[in-house]
Amino acid sequence: MIEIKNVSKQFGDIIALNNITASIEEGHVFGLIGTNGAGKSTLMRSICGIYEPDRGCILVDGEPIYENTAMKSKVFFISDDQYFFRNGTPMDMVRYYQTFYPDFDLKRFNSLMESLQLSTTRKINTFSKGMRKQLSVMLGVSSNAKYLLCDETFDGLDPVIRQAIKRLFIREMEENGLTPIIASHNLRELEDICEHVGLLHKGGILFSRDLETMKLGIFKLQCVLKHPEQIQQIAEQFPILKQEMRGMLTTLTLRGESSRISKLQQELEPVFWELLPLTLEEIFISEMEVKGYDFTNLYQ
Amino acid sequence: MTSPISTNKISYRQCILETARHEIWMMVLSVLANIILGPISTLYSINTRIDQKTARFHYICEYLNEIQLFSQVFIAFAGALIVGIFIFRFLFNRRMVDLYHSAPITRGKRFFCTWLTGFLIWFLPYIVCDILSGALLLALCRLPLPYVWKILGIYGANFFVSLLTFLMVYHVCLVAAMLSGNVLNAIVNSFTLGLIAFAAYMTYLFGMDIFFQSFYRSSLEVLTNCAYVLSPMAAPVLLCIHRSQSLGNNFYSALIIGGSLLSLLNVNLAFLIYRNRKSEISETGTPCKWIQTLFRCSLSFLGGLVISFFFIMVTSATNRFAWGIVTLVLGSIILFALLNIFYHYNFKSIICHKRQYCLVLCGALAVLFVGHFDLLGYESYLPKKDQIIGANIQIPRFMNYYYINMPTNDCIDSLEKEELTNSPLFTNSEAIYEILQTLIEDSDPDSYDSETEISYLDSIGNTMYYRNSETVYVCIHTRQGSYNRRYSIKDIHLEALRPFIENEEYIQYYYPMESDRLSLPDSITLGTKYQSLRIETPEKIRQLLDAYQADFRRNQTMEYLDNSISSMEDLCLNYISNQDDLPEWDRTESYYYGISPWHTETIALLNSWFPNIVLGVSDFTINSIDCYAFIDDYPGTTPLDILLAYFGYESDKTPITDIPFFTKLYANGINRYNIPLTAKDIEEMGDNFRIGYFSVKPSDPYVECGIVTLSDGFPYPLYVKLGTLPTSLIDAAVPAENNNYVYTDRVLE
Structure with a gap:
């Protein structure tokens, strides 16, 4: 388990992480989402011990990660722009990681590379961006680290490879107890694989909870009400995150349990009433708009 | 399953090998440099000297103490610079920092392994090549056993100096790299840290020298030692010189002990900085703001002053101070701007930190004003008569060059160390007071007389020196302590100085034949x-x-x-x-x-x-003659005029009485002219030509006119008496261009 306790990190005047507290359970896929510059990469680098938090601490399996080689060996970081040795081949990278990750599984690496039809002897600088990402993931998985930190790893991968990697993660979770922590802007991808999501904004964490729970607590309600003032009645019972009206059709994004909302439907006797679950992307946008992260007026 | 904690034991060997794998280019450079300047250089040098039937040991020692030592130290210096700056270059790249610092290895271990890798990159090729060249040398020269030990001793001493040089430079570069966010700043910071103490010392000396009759502190030697010891990039040069001349004095010991301690301090400092260095500061300029400020201000302060001092020295007295101010402002602003660019890694930052620059400029101007206007009253300081105990006086003008060129004499050591207290001591307080008073009162605040050491080749090719100076150095001993000063001498001082100069002790001191050797x-x-x-x-x-x-x-x-x-x-x-x-x-x-x-x-x-002796080469056979005239320094409007002047003729072809040496009037179209001289001409002119290194009799006016190669295969200078070379030959002179006229047709018995 990774515990992030009141972690703050500042670069000059810029507050990259502001008193973040969260925990990442073992055996689950943790998705880290956030606006641009929210601090996702900083948090990732802090989790794997590259950055030392200015305040607070990060514990991996109960021990601080920074300068703790035993704990660091449980974590493998795939950065958004992974470094590969100049003129190096995948085997050069393997040799590097074998030095520091003694349990590196060369056999598995070769087999994975073969499956992905990637050469282990070709120079990495001739690889495409997507191939490099694949290589990074293969190195990470083969390192046998317990926690795999993937910063924007899915960006640049084609859909087939994305699915393959998702399946690989799931298999590794089942067989080896891998815990992937994935930071991405591609919420659609995360939605498929993540069980737990943390949302970062301006260095602070807005929430960190199970995706299912999250989805069960926020809905999109499309309705045609008999009287417009009935919206007020809804708002009194459920926090409305977003409201749109097109003619008689009202679209509300609101928090609440579906059973209570259905109960309200019976009370209000609307002309039309449809309760829809939100996608992760919609949840993200709604939460961000609440926080004032709204650029819909950009062209007005 | 995931790796258990206990399995993560990365061996130092693995880590060093892994680090070394990515530094192949450095290894290749190191190996090449060491092979070329090691065994190959040894082979070449020994091969050219091995034929010497005599003085073989002497030549080997000379080779080891000079060529080999300097080349090894050069490799150590350059190697340390390159390795020191680049071995931790991953710190200058954010992506590399991610890769290296996310790996499960402590920073302490990473530092040690990287440090050791860097050291071995230089050391392994060096030691292998050193052993190889030593073996080659001993095998080729086949020296008697006692000399083998001596040679090995020199090898050991050279190795120690090279090792210390490497460690000093390597460690200071590591500190600089740790304080830097990119390679450019690492280089700038390396040289700053490596030379700042020396630069400060030189600025101080320069300033003292330039501000006329300035004080020399009696603790100058301490300052010198500190400046060198604290300058890891300057100390190796002195170490080398002391080692090559086998000067095992206190200064050498100070350099070795101080250098070792400083090196140790620097490597620990580098480690401490690395351990506490934040990963996020890669790819920035110098991340530590106060270091940036300190370096920028001190460098532009010192640099501005040095540039200003230089112009004060080379300009005339009337506008010297104005030049000093202008160049100080310009010099410091240029340096400041350059450092701004380096540190911010951005051309737009050229005019940043204006407040800092103003402070630096004010400080430097204050130094200039204090020095120029003697605001602290150093120039006019005169101790009370009853306070004076004695004075050591040294007047370079009244030495001759024998003194300077003595091979083993205490005088030389004293001169090199500027240790005035070794000069003759006078204790007549009255006379000392009077001469000091005269020197101070008649000093010219606008005069700057730098001491010059003039060198020239003597008649047998040795470099000779003499000092040309209008300066007197005095170490004044008072009841409060001693201080050194420099005054300029004018004619009015000569009489006042007579008691000192004509003193028996003074004569003894500068008397060359007193040397035991x-x-x-x-x-x-x-x-x-x-x-x-x-x-x-x-x-x-x-x-x-x-x-x-x-x-x-x-x-x-x-x-x-x-x-x-x-x-x-x-x-x-x-x-x-x-x-x-x-x-x-x-x-x-x-x-x-x-x-x-x-x-x-x-x-x-x-x-x-030897009543009829002609000192020079006799009974010779001329193989070839290359007769020429360099007329650069002679007056005249046409080449013929100039050539005539060169060979001691007026333009109407009558011999002139004054030798036209050093007229320094540059003519247009100056060049080298070849004279179609033959062996027959030499034969006919007899004593008017001089071949070899010595004149027929002293002070005859001869002029060099070429080179002859004799039957012994050696080239000898050819001189002709002024006003005797047939003008027909001068008329026939042709511009040399690229083809020298070389006479080879005849042989003169």
Whole structure:
């Protein structure tokens, strides 16, 4: 388990992480989402011990990660722009990681590379961006680290490879107890694989909870009400995150349990009433708009 | 399953190998440099010297102490610089930092492994090549066993100096790299840290020297030691010089001990900085703001002052101060702007930190004003008469170059160390007070007289020096302590100085023949080392030395000394003395002392011994002649005019009485001209030509006109008496361009 306790990190005047507290359970896929510059990469680098938090601490399996080689060996970081040795081949990278990750599984690496039809002897600088990402993931998985930190790893991968990697993660979770922590802007991808999501904004964490729970607590309600003032009645019972009206059709994004909302439907006797679950992307946008992260007026 | 904690034991060996795998280019460079300047250089040098039947040991020592030592130290220095800056270059790249710092290894271990890798990159090729070149040298030279140990001793000493050099430079570069966010700043910071103490010291010396009659602190030696010891990039040069000259003095010890301690301190400092260095500061300029500020301000302060001092020295007295101010402002602003660009890694930052610059400029201007206007009253300081205990006085103008060129004499050491207290001590307080008063009162605040050491090649090719100076150095001892000062001498001071100069102690001090080594030569030769007239009987040697000493003593007056510095020597005494500690074939050592025309007693004695002698090459066979004239320094409007002047003719082709030496009037179209001289011409002109290294008799006006190669295969200079070269030959001179006229048709018996 990774515990992030009141972690703050500042670069000059810029507050990259502001008193973040969260925990990442073992055996689950943790998705880290956030606006641009929210601090996702900083948090990732802090989790794997590259950055030392200015305040607070990060514990991996109960021990601080920074300068703790035993704990660091449980974590493998795939950065958004992974470094590969100049003129190096995948085997050069393997040799590097074998030095520091003694349990590196060369056999598995070769087999994975073969499956992905990637050469282990070709120079990495001739690889495409997507191939490099694949290589990074293969190195990470083969390192046998317990926690795999993937910063924007899915960006640049084609859909087939994305699915393959998702399946690989799931298999590794089942067989080896891998815990992937994935930071991405591609919420659609995360939605498929993540069980737990943390949302970062301006260095602070807005929430960190199970995706299912999250989805069960926020809905999109499309309705045609008999009287417009009935919206007020809804708002009194459920926090409305977003409201749109097109003619008689009202679209509300609101928090609440579906059973209570259905109960309200019976009370209000609307002309039309449809309760829809939100996608992760919609949840993200709604939460961000609440926080004032709204650029819909950009062209007005 | 995931790796358990206990399995993460990364061995140092693995880590070093892994680090080294990515530094192949450095290894290749190191190996190449060490091979070329190690075994190959040894082979080449020994091969060119091995044929020497005599002095083999001497040549080997010379090679080891000079060529090999300097090349090894050069490799160590350059290697340390490159390795020190680049071995931690991952710190300058964010992506590399991610890769390296996310790996499960502590920073301490990472530092040690990287440090050791860097060290081994230099050390392994070095030691292998060193052993190889040593083996080659011993195998080729086949020296007797006692000399083998001596050679190995020199190897050991050279190795130690190279090692210390490497560690000093390597560690200071590591500190600089740790304080930097990119390679450019690492380089700038390396040189700043490596030379800042030395630069400060040089600025201080420069300033002291420039501000006229300034104080020299009596603690100058301490400052010198500190400046070198604290400058890891300057110390190796001195280490090398001391090592090559086998000067095992206190300063050498200070350099070794101080350098080792500083090196140790620096590596620990580098580690501490690395351990606490934040990963996020890669790819920035110098991340530590206060270091940036300190370096920028100190460098532009010192640099501005040095540039200003330079212009003060080279400009005339009337506008010297204005030049000083202008160049100070410009120099410091340029340096400041450059450092801004380096540190911010951005051209737009050229005018950043204006407030800092203003402070730096004010500080530097304050130094300039204090120095120029003597605001602290150093110039006019005169101790009270009853406080003066004594004074050591040194007047370079009243030395002659024998003093400077003494091979082993305490005087030389004292001069090198600027240790005035070794100069003759005078205790007459009254006289000292008076001379000080005169020197202070008549000092010219606008005069700057830098001491110059003029060097020239003497007639047998040795570099000779003499000091040309209008300066007197005085170390004044008062009841409160001692201080050193420099004053300029004018004519009005000469009389006041007479009691000091004509003092017996002063004469003894600068008297060249007092050296033990020179007092009992085995033989003296007149002439070249190859063509000589040997005087071997002890009586004659003593007689000759007495005459030489008598000449010196008789002329040891201010009048002579005042004029002697410009006199040239034509004859030469070659001292040959035995050195029993060397093998037979390497035992003799020669020293050369000129016989100037004023050595009248010596010349008279030689003339009585050898009434018709012509000192020079005789019974020669000319193989070839390359006759030419360099007319750069001669006046005239046409090449012929200039050539005529060169060979001692007026333009109407009558010999001129004044020798047109050093007229320094540059003519248009100056060039080298070849003269179609033949061996027959030389034969016909007889004594008007001079071949070899010595004149027929002292002070005859000859001019160099070419080179002849004799049957012994050696080239000798060719001189012609002024006003005697047939003008038909001068008329036939042709511009040399790229084709020299070389006479090879005839052989003169």
